[in-house]
Amino acid sequence: MTRSELTAVLAKRFPLLLYADADIAVKEILNAIAATLAQNGRVEIRGFGVFSLNYRPPRNGRNPKTGQKVAVPAMRMPHFKPGKELRESVDIPPRQMPLLKLAA
Numbered sequence: 001m002t003r004s005e006l007t008a009v010l011a012k013r014f015p016l017l018l019y020a021d022a023d024i025a026v027k028e029i030l031n032a033i034a035a036t037l038a039q040n041g042r043v044e045i046r047g048f049g050v051f052s053l054n055y056r057p058p059r060n061g062r063n064p065k066t067g068q069k070v071a072v073p074a075m076r077m078p079h080f081k082p083g084k085e086l087r088e089s090v091d092i093p094p095r096q097m098p099l100l101k102l103a104a
Helices: 003-013 019-038 084-091
Strands: 043-045 049-056 059-062 069-072 075-082
Touching: 003 019, 019 043, 019 049, 075 084
Parallel strands: none
Antiparallel strands: 043 049, 049 075, 059 069
8 A cells, every 4th residue: 555545545534534634644644753763763553563763783795786895884774563453453364354443
């Protein structure tokens, strides 16, 4: 599902919400997650999962085209760990799958 598809689903599910408003809401949620991660924060959405950062230390890599050694700097990479309800709902066959009940 793409961001525009998510926006369309929200706009369809909530008729009082215009498509433009749903788009703004989706953008703001994603921007809030990105901003929190950029500040070394952690985002936990109960029942869905946790967005956090993993640290990758510097290492020596290889250019696949030339085989030459290349220094790869240290970096922080976003990481998502799904919550229990999400893991369980993915394992259910599609016909039986209930909607996630996220705590408010």
